Amino acid sequence: MSAEKFEKSKTIELRKKHVGPSCKIFFSHDPIKIVQAKGQYMYDEKGQCYLDCINNVAHVGHCHPDVVKAAAQQMELLNTNSRFLHDNLVFYAQRLQATLPEKLSVCYFVNSGSEANDLALRLARQYSGHKDIITLENAYHGHVSSLIDISPYKFHQLSDAEQNQFVHVAPSPDVYRGKYRADYSDPATAYANEVKAIIDTVHKKGGKIAAFIAESLQSCGGQVIPPVGYFQQVAKHVHKAGGLFIADEVQVGFGRVGTNFWAFQLQGEDFVPDIVTMGKPIGNGHPMSCVVTTREVAEAFMSSGMEYFNTFGGNPVSCAIGLAVLDVIVKEDLQGNALRVGQYLTNLLEKQKEKHPLIGDIRGCGLFVGVELVKDRLKLTPATAEAQEVIYKLKEQHILLSADGPHRNVLKFKPPMCFTMEDADLVVEKIDLILTALQNTLI
């Protein structure tokens, strides 16, 4: 394809020379060079097509023409900071607000999920006057210093991890592999009580809770779906301690779960977080994100006396892109598509579970689906190597999927929202073949 400037070997050489070695690449022993993408398909330098089952950033489909057009038009007209009045900023804030419960009415526009979660912590600490944060086991909230501190998924990678004294880790509300499982009478209450116990311990030591933060559905943590009622009970305990509930929708918001626009809404209409953070899908790949909170929290933040200014946050181009993404979701009924195709995919996978003992659990909402591979369905021994094998074999079949979770044994589906039933058929058919071959090897 004409889009190639260097031969692949030269690209690899330059990357080794000039890009930080901590920045990992997919399939590092034989990385893919992608030069073009459209919808749910990506193309390498030879024109080979790959089905993308993992890119939750290209939410409405790679290079969606409506989004590209909105961006290009606004870029030609104006791109400046939010110290000037601009209609895109306020219209976008109004449109985002309309997707949320009424009390979540005040927006802060930033550039990444990390900037959003960092600001959420600042809002909570300023509002409460407290410092302690409760986070979940295996959580991932971003890459800036303050967020590595609250991301066990990250800080467990450190050879010399030293846990921040203000950070407390509660058990992941994982009803498949966690402390309280599906057979437990009331796992929601049991997991919420774990949070309450942490609050009590913090109080005993003289600490005070600023916030509980959780991804509405844990993604890197292994596609974990908390039991309904868990967030309500946690919120009650956290509010009683004077803290706030932060719902991190960076990976799972914007209709992906199918039944609702926001994943926290899976818990029921009686649950409303105090702060919602957004990211990845919000701009279909454009660097932008948002924090939404209540008037009370926003006023408390202002009372600190410190201005909040973000150079690029809320610029007219980012807002035009954000608006276009919202429009496409509605126009193409992508939330409905996520529900329908997600259900179809989950059904196909359930049939695979009957066939392949390696599949321990299928869980998902809309186009956010996890397939947990285990060597033993009773002991739940993680089938980590097998999960890697599936990923690599799928790559050979030109299908992009990833494995994550604390044991890297959960196959993660989070494709662009235009994913079709035919795409689902194809990937499941290939998984079937790969698992069959794997099973034969094991026997």
Added chain:
Amino acid sequence: MSAEKFEKSKTIELRKKHVGPSCKIFFSHDPIKIVQAKGQYMYDEKGQCYLDCINNVAHVGHCHPDVVKAAAQQMELLNTNSRFLHDNLVFYAQRLQATLPEKLSVCYFVNSGSEANDLALRLARQYSGHKDIITLENAYHGHVSSLIDISPYKFHQLSDAEQNQFVHVAPSPDVYRGKYRADYSDPATAYANEVKAIIDTVHKKGGKIAAFIAESLQSCGGQVIPPVGYFQQVAKHVHKAGGLFIADEVQVGFGRVGTNFWAFQLQGEDFVPDIVTMGKPIGNGHPMSCVVTTREVAEAFMSSGMEYFNTFGGNPVSCAIGLAVLDVIVKEDLQGNALRVGQYLTNLLEKQKEKHPLIGDIRGCGLFVGVELVKDRLKLTPATAEAQEVIYKLKEQHILLSADGPHRNVLKFKPPMCFTMEDADLVVEKIDLILTALQNTLI
């Protein structure tokens, strides 16, 4: 203009309702609604033109057609993360590297100056194994938690500022108003010795220096230009303590200073920082930024075992934009223009200084110029209200300028780099009239 969706009053109403009240607007009692911009000019909803003397983000000129075209073309083709090989990423890294001393060869692409400076601190702490950071009085390094801690410009705004125990503030190397002034025999050594004294104190208390961080020229701190030789001496002291020198070029890089591409190069060829952070001008308004460091620091960072992944950082669109910005700087000789027009502007302002006692100091490099207003040239009493008056009167004349520094008495010029001598004539002529009127009122 057609670009208006709401009447101005409605925009203001929606902004009050849906945008965080901590997000301040220029001229809050009568804010400007900007709907279009081109080069160094911005246009409000009525088509009124404003001369922009402050927007260092729209570096090569607002909405530069080459940049817009590069962005639109790449957006149509591909926008994905850096886990796939892409030529834009490596070519851009190579091109950036070519502007820097050879040993600064490894890049990390992120989305904002804040993300860049936070990563710089992480790199320095991992490399050194130390925690303590030395920062300058009045410094501003960003808005995420870790950077507010090292930004006296920000944390002094807090009603209940509590200084981070690992952060130490050295005097700003300001030879006009600082501890050691132009009449001092060797201010560079004197200011560097202040840093050495801090290192000694930290060591006595059992601490260890991870880094010294400074804007190559302080911007919010009042357009401060450190004396030549200061950075070299500081680097010597910091290296001896096992720490790194971080040069923050977020506000002043990319040819703005005229004589050099990077502002730290004003100190001389014998000075090379260990880490350089970039931001604002890098993408002409597109949310992107970069950290560049040495192979040694990058390897040490990798040895922590923690991957570095930034969802949007280094995507093909951001890199295409970054490449276009570098091309335009060369093609239009904007660095040369900054040198010539900056010199012309400084000369015009020097003449004003002879005429107006309110002007205490003119300092600048290229198109980064500060005009410090004082009520008394001996006592240096800050003329804060007068600076505000100048800004407001200039706004009435449709010229955008700002006042900053710890006393908000420094008029700051940092216009798009296509600023012309005619633009300089116009703004200085208006300042002359305003200062004359002001002087008459004072008499």
